[in-house]
Amino acid sequence: MLITLLQQLRRAVVIARKDIRIYYCKGPVVIFGVLLPVFLFLAFVVGRDLPIDFMMPGLLGMILFFTATAISPAVAPWETQARTLERLMSCPVTIPTIILGDILASFGFGLAISVVPILVGLAIGVPVHHPIILATAIVLAAFCLSSLGLIFSAPPTSMPSTIMMLSAMVKFPIVFISGIFIPLSQLPAWGRGVSYISPLTYFTDIARHCIQGQGYLPVTVDFLALGGFTMLFTALAIRLHQQTMPRRL
Amino acid sequence: MLQIDKMMPTVRSNSSAAIEVSDLTKRYGELVAVDHISFEVKKGEIFGFLGPNGAGKTTTVRMLTGVIKPDGGKALIMGHKTGSLKAKQVAGVVPETSNAYVDLSGWDNLMLMADLYGVPASRARKKATWLLDMMGLAQRRNEVVKTYSKGMKQRLILAMAIISDPEILFLDEPTSGLDVQSARLIKELIQDLNSAGKMIFLTTHDMDEANQLCDRVAIINHGRLIAIDAPEKLRMAVSSVHSVEVSFDGEVSTESLARLDRVEAVKKLGDKYRLYTAKPGEVVVSLVNRVCSDRVRIVSLNILAPSLEDAFVALTERKAK
Numbered sequence: 001m002l003i004t005l006l007q008q009l010r011r012a013v014v015i016a017r018k019d020i021r022i023y024y025c026k027g028p029v030v031i032f033g034v035l036l037p038v039f040l041f042l043a044f045v046v047g048r049d050l051p052i053d054f055m056m057p058g059l060l061g062m063i064l065f066f067t068a069t070a071i072s073p074a075v076a077p078w079e080t081q082a083r084t085l086e087r088l089m090s091c092p093v094t095i096p097t098i099i100l101g102d103i104l105a106s107f108g109f110g111l112a113i114s115v116v117p118i119l120v121g122l123a124i125g126v127p128v129h130h131p132i133i134l135a136t137a138i139v140l141a142a143f144c145l146s147s148l149g150l151i152f153s154a155p156p157t158s159m160p161s162t163i164m165m166l167s168a169m170v171k172f173p174i175v176f177i178s179g180i181f182i183p184l185s186q187l188p189a190w191g192r193g194v195s196y197i198s199p200l201t202y203f204t205d206i207a208r209h210c211i212q213g214q215g216y217l218p219v220t221v222d223f224l225a226l227g228g229f230t231m232l233f234t235a236l237a238i239r240l241h242q243q244t245m246p247r248r249l
Numbered sequence: 250m251l252q253i254d255k256m257m258p259t260v261r262s263n264s265s266a267a268i269e270v271s272d273l274t275k276r277y278g279e280l281v282a283v284d285h286i287s288f289e290v291k292k293g294e295i296f297g298f299l300g301p302n303g304a305g306k307t308t309t310v311r312m313l314t315g316v317i318k319p320d321g322g323k324a325l326i327m328g329h330k331t332g333s334l335k336a337k338q339v340a341g342v343v344p345e346t347s348n349a350y351v352d353l354s355g356w357d358n359l360m361l362m363a364d365l366y367g368v369p370a371s372r373a374r375k376k377a378t379w380l381l382d383m384m385g386l387a388q389r390r391n392e393v394v395k396t397y398s399k400g401m402k403q404r405l406i407l408a409m410a411i412i413s414d415p416e417i418l419f420l421d422e423p424t425s426g427l428d429v430q431s432a433r434l435i436k437e438l439i440q441d442l443n444s445a446g447k448m449i450f451l452t453t454h455d456m457d458e459a460n461q462l463c464d465r466v467a468i469i470n471h472g473r474l475i476a477i478d479a480p481e482k483l484r485m486a487v488s489s490v491h492s493v494e495v496s497f498d499g500e501v502s503t504e505s506l507a508r509l510d511r512v513e514a515v516k517k518l519g520d521k522y523r524l525y526t527a528k529p530g531e532v533v534v535s536l537v538n539r540v541c542s543d544r545v546r547i548v549s550l551n552i553l554a555p556s557l558e559d560a561f562v563a564l565t566e567r568k569a570k
């Protein structure tokens with residue numbers, strides 16, 4: 001049992017490596033992964049007199065969110081369209097292994113790209129008071145948001161554009177309800193209520209705690225919520241793909 | 250002859266059945282795509298799976314390779330339940346509509362498959378080098394697959410299926426649409442793999458291919474198995490459908506040939522006519538008499554036994570009626 005589990009884990013890493021080589025390691029994807037959230041963020045902060053340590057947690061959250069969900073929703077439709085999925089499914093791997101592989105690829109990409117704003121922030125003197133907490137939060141959030149990306153790809157279509165449209169419809173509202181542009185403390189009660197349904201809220205709150213010195217919620221609550229969302233999204237992504245993947249053929 | 254047995258160890262096991270299928274069923278809504286089929290394939294066989302488009306061939310292969318789940322019945326691959334990791338581990342698959350990863354090189358595609366099947370790296374490298382060489386792809390091994398021709402891609406896909414040294418190979422239309430050289434190479438490879446002890450489950454539309462390669466064939470139509478036997482025995486089952494193939498040096502109308510005694514049907518095939526009959530000897534006599542009375546001469550004349558294609562058509566049409 002344990003040997004089988006380890007074997008499947010190793011094969012999930014093989015699938016992740018394949019995804020990274022084929023779908024992620026492309027110049028436009030990397031550039032787009034950084035530029036889109038940066039410009040979106042700038043559109044909201046330029047002209048407003050905001051301190052850099054306030055902006056950095058939001059920017060970090062947006063970059064992590066957009067990169068972790070940028071490519072993962074499109075991998076399954078691409079594989080369907082390229083007629084490589086049936087071969088993958090006939091290999092000695094389970095559907096959870098395939099999904100875990102796709103999540104790991106997105107997770108790795110999200111982590112790698114999130115280093116960019118952190119390095120920029122450090123270079124311009126943004127303080128990080130709790131680097132270990134921030135690093136742990138980035139790892140957890142990257143996995144959580146990658147799992148969310150895999151949920152978007154569950155509909156059994158071979159059209160990546162359909163999935164990207166669907167994911168955009170969810171992604172952009174999430175950005176606005178997650179305390180990125182307006183901190184949780186300044187939101188009305190109903191706004192805070194809505195923000196709690198977004199996993200990004202908890203990551204941004206942890207980032208504010210680590211960079212600005214204080215968040216709105218206790219860090220433990222943020223981590224518990226992020227962990228809960230991670231388990232929920234991963235389980236849901238696997239469950240949905242188990243139902244829909246055979247219908248892609 | 251390809252030197253396949255050097256890298257493919259001969260399969261040895263006690264049980265004689267490689268595939269055991271019992272009451273296998275798959276439904277898509279109201280449609281019963283595969284309807285309670287049962288059969289057994291022995292180790293070491295090349296087993297042909299024939300049927301018209303939409304008959305249920307690919308659905309059956311997908312159930313056997315664990316890509317989709319059956320709605321009823323069961324199938325065992327080398328004693329393992331279909332869809333289980335063990336069943337997948339012992340099988341190599343060339344799906345009908347499959348492709349290699351076109352953004353990876355031929356070499357990387359092979360290494361990917363080896364990793365997914367857990368083949369140790371040193372053995373995988375040795376095997377991949379040998380396979381690429383045997384498939385005539387060694388010169389292009391580091392080029393991305395999108396630059397390969399269709400024949401090269403199909404050879405690579407077959408190499409990807411056998412890099413794990415599977416005991417059973419599922420080949421769904423492996424030579425469909427290929428040039429003569431690639432198709433011939435793949436047929437030779439199938440025979441050599443079989444000689445090395447591999448069981449081959451071959452889905453094909455090509456009756457000549459099935460006739461040349463298969464020890465036994467099954468014919469499926471509307472989701473049901475309608476025949477399963479050796480190609481020769483199936484041909485004999487429709488032995489009433491003989492034909493006389495004749496060509497003339499002048500114009501002869503199809504209608505006048507159809508009026509000859511004992512002729513059941515006439516087909517014009519290029520410059521030849523095929524006369525279907527249960528009594529070919531009597532038709533030859535009628536033809537010769539006819540020629541004596543007309544001003545045409547016979548250029549060629551052959552009596553043909555029913556082909557596997559005739560058997561296939563006769564069996565599928567008979568069941569349809």
